[in-house]
Amino acid sequence: MADGPFREQIKRLVERLEGGVAAVMMGFDGITLDSYVQPREAAATAQHGAGALPDILTMAMEFAHLIAQARRTLQSLDAGTLEEFTLRTDTITLAVRVLTPEYFLACAVLPEGSLGKARYLMRVAAPALRVEL
Amino acid sequence: MADGPFREQIKRLVERLEGGVAAVMMGFDGITLDSYVQPREAAATAQHGAGALPDILTMAMEFAHLIAQARRTLQSLDAGTLEEFTLRTDTITLAVRVLTPEYFLACAVLPEGSLGKARYLMRVAAPALRVEL
Numbered sequence: 001m002a003d004g005p006f007r008e009q010i011k012r013l014v015e016r017l018e019g020g021v022a023a024v025m026m027g028f029d030g031i032t033l034d035s036y037v038q039p040r041e042a043a044a045t046a047q048h049g050a051g052a053l054p055d056i057l058t059m060a061m062e063f064a065h066l067i068a069q070a071r072r073t074l075q076s077l078d079a080g081t082l083e084e085f086t087l088r089t090d091t092i093t094l095a096v097r098v099l100t101p102e103y104f105l106a107c108a109v110l111p112e113g114s115l116g117k118a119r120y121l122m123r124v125a126a127p128a129l130r131v132e133l
Numbered sequence: 134m135a136d137g138p139f140r141e142q143i144k145r146l147v148e149r150l151e152g153g154v155a156a157v158m159m160g161f162d163g164i165t166l167d168s169y170v171q172p173r174e175a176a177a178t179a180q181h182g183a184g185a186l187p188d189i190l191t192m193a194m195e196f197a198h199l200i201a202q203a204r205r206t207l208q209s210l211d212a213g214t215l216e217e218f219t220l221r222t223d224t225i226t227l228a229v230r231v232l233t234p235e236y237f238l239a240c241a242v243l244p245e246g247s248l249g250k251a252r253y254l255m256r257v258a259a260p261a262l263r264v265e266l
Contacts, residue, residue, distance in 0.1 A: 055210075062206045066199065070220060073195045077188075080222030087203060089213030116249050 005132045006034040010105070013121050014038055019113025021092070022056035024106050025099075025129065028068045030061040033103065059094060060106040063087075067096060067104065084122075086115060097122040099130050137167035138265045143238070144169040146254050152246025154225070155189035157239050158232075158262065161201045163194040166236065192227060193239040196220075200229060200237065217255075219248060230255040232263050 006025045014020040014036055024035040035057060063085075071082045085096040093109045095118045105126065109118050139158045147153040147169055157168040168190060196218075204215045218229040226242045228251045238259065242251050 059210055059212060062210065063203070066203055066206065070196075070199055073199065074220075074222055077192055077195065079192060080224035082220060082222050084219075084221040086217075086219045087207075087215060088217040089207055089215050091213035115252075119248075 006129060007036060009125055009129060010034060011036040013107065013125050016121060017107070017109055017113055017118055019110035020118075021108040021110060023108070024056055024060045025103060026060050026064055026106060027103050028064050029102075030064045032057060032060075056106070056108045059092075059108070060096075063094065063096065063106070064104070067098075071098075084119065086119070088115065093118070095119055095122060097126055099126055100133055103133055105129060139167040139262060140169060142258055142262060143167060146240065146258050147171055149254055150240070150242055150246055150251055152243035153251075154241040154243060156241070157189055157193045158236060159193050159197055159239060160236050161197050162235075163197045165190060165193075189239070189241045192225075192241070193229075196227065196229065196239070197237070200231075204231075217252065219252070221248065226251070228252055228255060230259055232259055233266055236266055238262060 010023040010025060014023045020038060022035065022037040025033040037056065067085055070085065074080060074082055082098050087094050091111065093111060093113065093115050094106060095115060096104050096106045098104050105122055107118050107122060143156040143158060147156045153171060155168065155170040158166040170189065200218055203218065207213060207215055215231050220227050223244065226244060226246065226248050227239060228248060229237050229239045231237050238255055240251050240255060
């Protein structure tokens with residue numbers, strides 16, 4: 001994929017995160033605007049094959065659908081506008097920040113990384129990313 | 134609802150959280166085992182009517198379904214076992230901790246409350262709750 005306008009910013013985000021694996025800017029329709037995967041992670045996946053780490057793009061795409069559903073549920077419950085969404089498994093942490101009604105930023109971190117720091121860096125990065133949308 | 138075996142523990146959890154609104158122990162089938170709502174929140178909802186705060190039980194029930202779906206998605210992606218799930222809107226934060234394959238603990242916190250502290254208290258409370266299941 002060619003470098004998009006978001007590449008430098010999301011790359012910096014992943015690099016500043018201990019255990020940062022990848023980040024992606026995506027539409028709720030599942031279409032990727034831009035993504036960045038840490039080279040060491042890409043290498044590990046290539047070496048150990050699929051299953052070493054889940055593919056962040058596939059994961060984000062699957063969850064784009066689920067998050068869109070969560071937004072509709074929240075709306076029907078009058079529970080406000082979705083801003084942030086995280087999930088944590090024994091192998092990966094996924095943090096999502098909604099940027100606009102159409103787009104979100106997702107970030108994958110290893111379990112030993114800090115979810116709090118990921119949430120903080122994404123919140124701080126959001127305004128500059130939003131300008132480009 | 135009569136006091137269940139979890140009432141004291143989830144009550145303590147909510148009370149220790151600044152901005153803690155309510156907590157619920159629920160099955161992924163949407164059936165409530167036990168719940169606790171802060172009296173001041175219950176009073177505010179009664180006074181201002183529906184819409185003051187979304188009903189945590191309804192919210193948890195709706196998300197039980199969504200979380201079950203997320204678990205299946207994670208499984209199909211080989212992305213590990215779901216342990217934690219959070220979402221944050223402009224009016225409420227919902228934190229969910231999976232206790233067993235059948236049950237989860239959900240906790241609602243006001244936006245000014247700390248999601249980090251909610252996650253921590255839920256992690257610490259989990260082993261004792263799991264024993265009773």
